[in-house]
Amino acid sequence: MRSFTINQNDAGQRLDRFVKKVAPSLPGGLLQRYIRIKRIKVNGKRAENSTILSQGDEVALYLNDEFFPPPSDSPLAFLGAGRGLSVVYEDDNLLLADKEPGLVVHEDESKSPDTLIGRIQRYLYEKGEYDPQAEHSFAPALCNRIDRNTAGLVIAAKNAPTLRVVNDLIRDRLIEKYYLCVVFGQPSPAAGTLKHFLLKDERAKQVSVFDRPHPGARTALTRYRTLAYHGRFSLLEIELLTGRTHQIRAQMAHVGHPLLGDTKYGTAAQNKGTGWKFQALCAYRLRFSAGDRAEHLAYLNGKTFTVGQIPFGSLFPGFTAPPPL
Secondary structure, three states: OEEEEOOOOOOOOEHHHHHHHHOOOOOHHHHHHHHHOOOEEEOOEEOOOOOEOOOOOEEEEOOOHHHOOOOOOOOOHHHHOOOOOOEEEEOOOEEEEEEOOOOOOOOOOOOOOOOHHHHHHHHHHHHOOOOHHHOOOOOOEEOOOOOOOOEEEEEEEOOHHHHHHHHHHHHOOOEEEEEEEEEEOOOOOOEEEEEEEEEEEOOOOEEEEEOOOOOOOEEEEEEEEEEEEEOOEEEEEEEEOOOOOOHHHHHHHHOOOOEOOOOOOOOHHHHOOOOOOOOOEEEEEEEEOOHHHHHHHHHHOOOEEEOOOOOOHHHOOOOOOOOOO
16 A cells, blocks of 8 residues: 655545555556545545645555555656756745757657756756655646757746646647747748648648648647848747747748748758757747736736847847747
């Protein structure tokens, strides 16, 4: 038998979801059965799958050891991540990191521990703000993600209530996300809203763009405005009105203005000689506009956060980020 005392980061979860986190090898059908026959109890009593756990509850699991993570699974694996981390903003609840291009946000096929979330967890651990051995089901987590070769702002939650609230706000578009990108040519009109339908190919890790509704495709809305021209390139500010995979890259290429450095949606020939090895795209600004939906993060309402440096700023001498619309 193993017993867990529910802490702040465990509270508010359904019982079945908590058990799946602490005993990940327990099959779903067996989990339901063990709750029913009282091999999983809350405060010494029978509970339901949907029982919401409160801080201080005692959850007793009468399970075989095989269902729990093996002792060899190190809770300190994040110490294999690098220490390089650019923190734009931080408080007791969350952290805004400026991710460098080339760094993955989560572990990928390479299995390298050096990820953005790994660096954040190491940073918080070394500050004494995160102790994985004191947690049952929570670790500091990212609320949004950007591609490996995209730079810019990523939100990390330090506690479970913040993760829940920020995820809800992002889902409902109450955190506004703005990007800067460099594209080939000069868009006409200089500002507008693109509407297309994107179909994701999981195997190719690429999306196809359609001008009209297409089976399986999802609507993509992207607002853009041209900020500057220089030689072959235009600098655009992009506001995401939907959040689809590769949305900016795919839509801009579809209308004839692929991003500088993007050979997935642009062409190698077009990028030859430019010296750019990754797409010129940066998630450069976030604005919290959640109103009364912000809950314990109400102090962030109306606040705007911007990266300190744009990776491709040298292409547009004298450029300064525009004020928010």
